[in-house]
Amino acid sequence: MPFNYSEKHYIFSRDNKVIKIARASYNTPNTDESYYIEKFSHDILISHNFPVVKIDKIYDKGELVDDFVVLEEEKKDGQVFYNKACETTILSQIATFIQQVAQIKSSSFGFIDRYGKSEHTSWTSFLKSLIESANPELKAELLAGFDIVPELTESAFILTDCNTANFIFNHGKLQYAIDIERPLWGDRNFIYGMIKARNRFMYQCVPTEINEELIDYYAKIYKYLFC
Structure with missing residues (x-):
């Protein structure tokens, strides 16, 4: 029996390892790909000395479970x-980790x-692809305000989830991050829009010297990330 589970996954414990497998209704190519993306994300963060749980292996279909x-x-x-x-x-501490x-x-x-890798060659083209998913009224609003979006020559590693359950603490100190499965390359300011859209309590912990107008814009777009 799993010792834990989420909406999409069963979590099993085996010796000193955790085994994650999709629930039947989420056994899709997108879920499969998210596991490989999660391993890349954890590997790159570990290579930069961030405290992230090490993913040992992704088993292809049929290799461990049919x-x-x-x-x-x-x-x-x-x-x-x-x-x-x-x-x-x-x-x-979570907000600081996301910023770092x-x-x-x-x-x-x-x-x-x-x-x-990512398929877009610019931050603006990626955001415009998201705006296409918006309802007509909000789409018009977002396009009208699009001039606020900066043109970037390089991107930052952006976490798109600030769920507190994705962080392990010990005696009040952050020890490890887990489940980093949907990151993107983009404007580092997008993390503040994400936090504002997802957790108003955590948003009180972000720096005050940020562009609030841009953050509000990103918070509106955030809801269309996973449409």
Whole structure:
């Protein structure tokens, strides 16, 4: 039996390892790809000395379980917080981690694939592809305000999820990040729009010297990331 599960995955414990496998209704090519992307993400963060759980292997379909891709990673003990409104000291450490990993740079833009690449050659073209998913009224609003989006010559590693349950703590100190499966290359300011859209309590922990107008714009676009 799994010792934990989420909407999309069952989580099993085997010796000192964690095994993640999709629930049947989410056993899709997109979920399969997300496991390979997660391994790339963890590997690049570890190579830059960030505290991330090591993913040992991705088993192809049939290699460990028939018809399922399986992720195997280190098992780390600690405390996980599930409440968005947990202590400010916890939220601020997560916000700091998200900001620090944005120091990793690339020349690609958009969602990261299993090889660390993206299909877009500019940040603006990626965002316009997202805006196409918006309803007509919001699409018109976003396009009308698009001039605020900067032209970038390089991109930053952007986490698109600030779920507190994706971080393991020990005695109040952040020890490891887990489940980094949907990052993108883009404007580092996008992380503030993401945080504002997802957790208003964590947003109180971000720097005050940011472009609020741009952050509000990114917060509006954020909801269309995974349409």
